[in-house]
Amino acid sequence: MFLDDRDRAMLGGEHGEAAAIAMRLIVAAADAIDAPELLDISSAHVDSCLYHGQAGLDFAERLARAGGQVVVPTTLNVSSLDLLHPELNRGHPETAAKARRLMDCYVQMGCRPTWTCAPYQLADRPALGDQIAWGESNAIVFANSVLGARTERYGDFFDICCALTGRAPAIGLHTDPGRRATLGVRLDVPGDWLDDDLLYVALGHVLGRVAGTEVAVIIGLDERADEDRLKALGAAAASSGAVGMFHAVGVTPEGPTVAAATGGARLERTVSVDPSRLRQAIHELGSSAESLGAVSIGTPHASLRELETLAGLCLGRRTRVPFFVNTGRDVLAAAGSTTAAIEEFGATFVTDTCNYLTPMTDRQGGAVMTNSGKWAYYAPANIGVDVVMGSLVDCVESAVAGTVLNTGWAT
């Protein structure tokens, strides 16, 4: 692999011990995946701040002790702790203390304490063509697909190494050929289905299953696929598969046409997604429940617009079950008085983390309803709950009734 003078200087320790460690790891990993060289990045999003055990803390403490400082603007993903609402944390105190030390290490290295899995909702998000290094699977697929910024699917450790060096392997989704669609996904449903939020979750779940690691181009969406719906689609696809990017004809910036998405090449295969496949997706994620124990929305973190919609739905009403709204601290601050209707409804805001990552609630009987494919995918194994899918409207109506109410095509 070609290394320039600055890369070699970093390897040799001229930019400090932490940069040398980071560069050694980047070079070893880049060699493994046959990258020809490294490229400059303009920002990073670090997922490594979420506590998964001693190994992650050992690595962060090693880098911080070595004087590590990020050299590009770097945001931080969700952590294991809600610092704004510490009374919600129910985890073991020793684990919580280590999780806090991990968070402190990354702040010490110059990362911004944004604590959100939706950094694309922040004001200074990347733009079309920017080379970046992001962790967090849903953020990666959003950055590539919706923003047109360019990042590989960086894992924990890789993200901070890129941030400490400002460099990333010039391969895969960083390059034009790596962003070309090879798979077509043709949506074949009645037009009014595109008005339903759950359609995008179900489509994302199917996309992950059929695409694996391939870049797909979706045919059949239109301007109703707004950023919140594309967020839901991408998050579901990056859970059921290893999707790092998709195009949607007429919707995403690099896919105005199928030909633009494929770079003029023929699609290697095209799959059709019909109503029965979408119903099956919802069934796989969780479609029936005896009783309702709680509701959880905001995975990935709820946007300002989603909070405004929720506030309208809850106004003057009251939930009968615990109702969790995960969102970023910056979005919550920007929401201002919008939050009042949601709090009077009886909902609990969760910031800085997500309520499927960490024990937050005393165990409730009954299933948890969510509008998130990602939450539905991971919560059963992470926190041992049964899940039932519903749209945002279903979530609010079910919470008010205290029982599972499903409307629409998914039932």
Add this chain to the structure above:
Amino acid sequence: MRALVAGRAEGPTVVLDEGLSLWGGFDPATGCIVDRSHPQHGECLTGAIVWMPHGRGSSSSSSVLAESIRLGTGPAGIVLAEPDHILVIGSLVADFLYGVTCPIWVADSPEWPAGR
């Protein structure tokens, strides 16, 4: 086979029918698959040579791999059908911190063992 992370490993063969996200799909405390939707839910990977068609999902899988290597519950080695740098960086960091190697290879389909 081509080595992504070089090393030697021995262990029983486990062939996964689908990709696995180690985060949310594998418990480093027990070494077993906890993804309920995975066809091999419940199977343990500790000490095995794990043939995995591809990674899946979360970018935290590198942390989970490193933690399982630290705990001694991880695979002895991993064979992939396509390169996955999320797993590669997890293995490299475990080697850097603890001096324990979990080698990773890429194998073409003719080299792939039959499933169960």
